Amino acid sequence: MGKELTASFGFDSMRVEAFVCPFCGALCDDIIVETGNNGDVKIENACVLGTRKIMARTRGRITKPMIGGKEVSIDEAIERAAEILVNAKKPLLYGFSSTSCEAHSAGIELAELVGGVVDCTSSVCHGPTILAIHEVGVPSVTLGEVKNRADLIIYWGCNPMHAHPRHMSRYSTFQKGRFRKGRISRKVVAVDVRPTESTKLADEFIQVEPNRDFEIFNAMRAILNSGDCRGDVIGGVPKEKLKKLVEEMKSCQFGVIFFGMGLTHTYGNYRNVREAILLVRDLNMYTKFAIIPMRGHYNVTGFNEVCTWQTGYPYAVDFTRDYPWYNPGETDANSLLIAEDVDAMLVIAADPAAHFPKQAVEYMKRIPLVVIDPFESLTSKLADVVIPAAIAGVEVEGSAYRMDGVPLRLKKVFEPPEGVLSDEEILKRIISKVKEFL
């Protein structure tokens, strides 16, 4: 997109190439950040969301640790956070999707140490995708393969132009690849309940009725496997249109479905994704087809990876039984808060007060709450203990996983404010304190 923006920060001249944008799951790694002698900052290639994230470091920062709204030293804040976690019978550690894998690792260790539950934003996002993958696997590929090979791209229940603005230009629709000449050699289909900025860029827009995706995928599988299905209109789509789409999918050289909240946040939930995966699996009897979830935060995939290595499960892991227990619907953050089944909470790199249902937030207000974040948020305003953090991927290096599971190294371009530690350091210091108390 080639957006540029300048602002004054007062730093030495520096040029960082192949900088990785720490905002969305597209994890663009072609950003250039340049700081001039006069303190100007120039950012190339990032979209407006990425640019704002990289430049956000001067706005709304938490700079001082606080207990009960009063400024304290970092040691006091860390000690109080450790005390809260040790005194709780079942603390919940939640967030993690906007920080590094190194911080994930420390957070999971801390949850096990205090016998709590650890969960990330997957439980309110692509958790249903993960449940579907548990049942039927996932025929997937990397975004590089899409760029080089895909001639049919389907965006289903997602709006990349708003949520992942460079996805179409960098990996799928517009990009030239080894076997593709760019836009001209790809067909793009958008399936959604309403026209969006993304559907406007597609060759074909199929408008479906809300909450009918399961039925549509099911009908498409019937058409693919037996040539026909019952009914003339399925989920608001004329059968003949679905038949044409199935034919296009069957006869392409390399197809891919990208999907988002339109499948995971509607009736049917994980079963929508399961049915989509089964359709893709069936299509591989005829051609090469893949499916990729449009993961949201830049490192939500990373948390799922790290948590799986360390515990065997990707999110919503309960350590209260001396062994990891995983049962989303029971052990995810919202279920626990609504059931009032936790008695303290640590939130890191997330803002659940802004995104959770009212009942969960009301309960958050009634239990001791620790927040670790670079920025003020609705959640930080509710917190008993607030610990400022450096911005991962801007002020601290680390590892992150792109939406297709490709790991990339986050770079650092600015120093954090004086005395402000990284998420990983904060969690490790809380771990040391907890060990003293236990």
Ligand code: SF4
């Ligand atoms: S598309 Fe996502 S990762 Fe790429 S620059 Fe924009 S916000 Fe950053």
